[in-house]
Amino acid sequence: MLKIYNTASRKKEAFTPLNPDCVTMYTCGMTVYSFTHIGHLKSYLTSDVIHRYLMLKGYRVRQVMNVTDVGHHLSDADEGEDKLEVRAKSENVTPWDIARRYERLFFTAIEEMNIVKPEIVARASEHVPDMIDLIKKLEENGYTYMTGVGLTYDTAKFKDYARFAGLDLDNQKAGFRVDVDDDRRAPWDFALWITNKPNHIMKWNSPWGVGYPGWHIECSAMSRKYLGEQIDIHTGGIDHVKIHHTNEIAQAEGASGKKFVNYWVHTEFLNVDGAKMSKSLGNLYTPEDLKARGYSPLALRYMLLKSDYKKPMDFTWASLHNAQNELVKLWRFFEAAAHVLPGKIDESYREKFSAAMDDSFNTPNALTVLSELIGDKSVDMPAKLATAHYFDRVFGLDLENAGYALSRLEEFQQIDPYDKQKAELLLGGRDAARKEKNWAEADRIRNEIDRLGFVIVDAPTGSFVRVKTYGKAGSVSTGL
Ligand code: AMP
Ligand code: ZN
Numbered sequence: 001m002l003k004i005y006n007t008a009s010r011k012k013e014a015f016t017p018l019n020p021d022c023v024t025m026y027t028c029g030m031t032v033y034s035f036t037h038i039g040h041l042k043s044y045l046t047s048d049v050i051h052r053y054l055m056l057k058g059y060r061v062r063q064v065m066n067v068t069d070v071g072h073h074l075s076d077a078d079e080g081e082d083k084l085e086v087r088a089k090s091e092n093v094t095p096w097d098i099a100r101r102y103e104r105l106f107f108t109a110i111e112e113m114n115i116v117k118p119e120i121v122a123r124a125s126e127h128v129p130d131m132i133d134l135i136k137k138l139e140e141n142g143y144t145y146m147t148g149v150g151l152t153y154d155t156a157k158f159k160d161y162a163r164f165a166g167l168d169l170d171n172q173k174a175g176f177r178v179d180v181d182d183d184r185r186a187p188w189d190f191a192l193w194i195t196n197k198p199n200h201i202m203k204w205n206s207p208w209g210v211g212y213p214g215w216h217i218e219c220s221a222m223s224r225k226y227l228g229e230q231i232d233i234h235t236g237g238i239d240h241v242k243i244h245h246t247n248e249i250a251q252a253e254g255a256s257g258k259k260f261v262n263y264w265v266h267t268e269f270l271n272v273d274g275a276k277m278s279k280s281l282g283n284l285y286t287p288e289d290l291k292a293r294g295y296s297p298l299a300l301r302y303m304l305l306k307s308d309y310k311k312p313m314d315f316t317w318a319s320l321h322n323a324q325n326e327l328v329k330l331w332r333f334f335e336a337a338a339h340v341l342p343g344k345i346d347e348s349y350r351e352k353f354s355a356a357m358d359d360s361f362n363t364p365n366a367l368t369v370l371s372e373l374i375g376d377k378s379v380d381m382p383a384k385l386a387t388a389h390y391f392d393r394v395f396g397l398d399l400e401n402a403g404y405a406l407s408r409l410e411e412f413q414q415i416d417p418y419d420k421q422k423a424e425l426l427l428g429g430r431d432a433a434r435k436e437k438n439w440a441e442a443d444r445i446r447n448e449i450d451r452l453g454f455v456i457v458d459a460p461t462g463s464f465v466r467v468k469t470y471g472k473a474g475s476v477s478t479g480l
Contacts, residue, residue, distance in 0.1 A: 002057065004233070005310060005360040007241060007264040008164060012360050015263065017232045022060040024227040025051065026261075027118060028219055028236035028244065031068040032102035033083040035286045036109045038300060038315065039270040039277045040237075045301060046267040046309040046361070047235040048115040052394045053357050063118035064226045067106075069099035069125045070202045071194070072215040076243045078149075078180050078191050082212070085201060095201055099125070109287045112297040114396035120226050124218040128204045131213045131221040135192045135206075137255040144192060147183035151193040151208045155186055158250045164264075165242045190247050192217055216247035220255070229256040238266045268312040270304075277315075290320065294471040296409045298397055299324035305363040305395060324471050327397065328409070332457070332466075333374060334388070334402035339460050343382025345390050349373045353391055366391065406466060413467050415453070423454040423465045430456070431463060 002015040017023045027047040030036060047063070054061050074080030088095040103123075110117070124131075135151065138144055143157050155161045162169050169188065176187035191214035193206055203212050223231055229252070236245060245264065252260035269276070272283040287297050303323035307313045349369060356365035370391055373384060389400050398405040426445050433441035449456060454465040 002053075002358045003360055004263045004265065006262075007266050008261070013263070017059065018230060018262065022062055023054050023233065024231040025054075025061060025063040025233040025235070026219065026223040026227060026231055027063060027065045027234075028240060029065040029067045029121070030102070030106050031072040031083055032099045032106060033072075033087045034102060035288075036102070036106045037277060037284050037286050038290070040106075041109065041113060041115075041287070041300065042270040042304050042309070042313065043235070043237040043267040044110055044115055045113065045304050046265065047118075048110075048396070049305075049309075049361050049363060049394060050233065050235065050265065051116050051118075052396065053361060056390075056393050061119070062227065064120040064122060064222055065118040066218055066222050067099070067103050067121060067123045068215065068218065069095070069103070069123055071124060071213045071218065076215070076239075077176060077188070078214065081197075082200060082202075088201070096125075099123075109297070112287060113301045114298065114398070116396075122222045122226070124213070125202060127218060127222055127225070128213060130225045131217045132193075132204075132206050134221045134224060134251065134255055135208075135213075135217060138192065138251065139207075141254060143250075143254045145185070146208070147181050148196055149181040149183070150191055150195040150211055150214075152181070152184060152189050153192055153247070153250060153254075155189050155250060158254050160253075161188075161246065161250055164249055165246045167242065167246070188243075190214060190216060190243075192251075216244055217251060219244075219248050220251040220260075223260075224252065224255075229258050229260070231261055233263045233265060234261040235265045235267070238268050241266060267309045270313050270315055272315045274314060285315070291412050293317070294412050294414070295320055295324055296327075296405075296412060296470075298405065299327050299471070302327045302395075302397060305367060305397075308362060308364055310360070321471050325469075328406070328470055330370075330374075330397070330399065331402035331406050331409075334385070334399050335406060336457065336459060337381055337385060338403055340381045340385060342385040342389060343380070344386055346373070346379050346383045346387045349376075349379070349387050350390065357394065363395075366394070370395070409470055410467055413470055415467055419452045420454070420465070423449045423452045426452075427456060427463060427465055 003012040004015050005012045030040060051061050051063055069084060070082065072083050074083060074086070084095040084098050088098045138153070143154055144151050145154050173187060193208045193211050193213055195209040195211035200212055203210050249260050271277065275281055275283060277284045287300065290297070290300060299320060303320050306323060352369045353366050356362045356369055370388060373379060373387055392399040426449050430442050430445040433445065446456060449465060450468070453468050455468050457464055457466055
């Protein structure tokens with residue numbers, strides 16, 4: 001039985017969907033004003049694993065992800081200007097140019113990491129009428145008031161406002177900037193519709209005047225539109241608990257009077273060398289930075305799967321390097337067995353895998369089951385393959401297509417093409433020596449190929465060479 005750790009209760013709870021046939025899931029998407037970094041990807045991998053595992057268990061899944069292209073100010077609590085507009089001004093382009101550029105890069109990044117695209121992707125700027133409808137409902141229900149900034153949510157009217165995040169509001173007063181809006185009744189009240197920024201480029205008409213939506217309303221409006229008033233699972237990064245998700249609940253439940261989400265899943269942060277990832281510290285890495293150093297997006301996927309999403313993780317180049325080496329070993333194992341037809345799934349390993357995954361998606365334990373399976377001499381190769389391929393419907397590591405994955409990985413390695421040609425020529429000489437049973441010569445050639453940085457793979461269909469080590473962690477100073 002699947003259990004999910006629910007942030008709302010701080011407990012693992014048995015999973016029962018509202019509708020037995022189709023699980024509804026909402027994932028807070030990117031604010032598309034800058035590059036997707038590997039920390040973001042840690043969060044999106046969690047929702048991918050959930051999505052994939054639910055499908056493996058036979059559920060249909062309807063997942064919605066928003067794209068924030070308007071309304072997210074420099075701080076989550078409305079401080080400063082709209083992130084996209086600031087970026088657009090600094091580059092002298094429109095906010096739409098910024099939004100579409102980074103949205104494209106985000107979807108490329110998740111595709112390269114084999115993250116399943118949600119069934120529905122919804123841009124905030126294309127859902128303003130839905131947001132206005134929801135705000136009207138909140139207004140009718142008496143949850144709003146007008147300030148000099150715009151229409152504001154009156155958190156005092158929502159009696160459970162502090163409960164979800166366990167906020168101790170009086171003691172946290174100091175953390176909220178009061179000068180965001182002098183007319184606010186409480187510092188944690190938040191903007192629903194902003195009208196005091198006449199120079200904002202993205203703007204719309206509304207019953208409260210020309211303006212644009214506050215950041216939090218989009219998620220409540222989109223989940224309501226595509227999934228209904230109540231949903232099964234809501235995911236996001238841990239930083240969203242205190243403000244964004246607290247406000248989403250206040251909006252959704254203020255409008256419907258019903259419990260909004262049954263299972264809240266939050267991913268702990270990816271840090272770098274013990275510090276928060278940030279541009280100013282120069283420790284913010286994108287998938288492109290990884291590729292430039294010879295690391296595949298799937299090595300990042302594997303590294304993240306090795307840690308529990310409920311725990312923070314420290315990124316070092318050494319950990320990525322080790323993860324890639326382990327993944328390469330896995331790929332080599334499956335590549336060498338590519339001529340074997342998969343047989344029947346081994347039931348005892350399937351059970352072990354399900355036990356790990358049912359324990360709130362414990363991927364590190366599930367990966368341990370995979371390595372036990374591979375090392376188990378009592379399981380024949382056809383069963384091993386079928387079982388590993390079954391696991392890989394969640395892991396998403398291209399195990400069934402390992403030869404191709406290895407070829408793709410070679411594309412990231414800045415190897416000298418002449419060295420590869422030399423190694424391939426030498427390989428021809430080795431084959432000839434072996435035919436003549438000249439083992440000494442065959443060994444000598446193998447060593448020479450090794451010195452060039454390649455290994456020989458003796459597959460039943462013939463021999464070929466592959467790069468020996470992938471990635472350049474040895475030449476990177478950070479973390480080593
Ligand atoms: P944002 O675009 O800032 O709304 O972030 C998109 C998603 O990535 C949110 O769910 C964040 O909580 C999450 N996120 C941001 N930084 C990290 C990080 N370093 N580690 C894990 N998740 C993160
Ligand atoms: Zn959200």
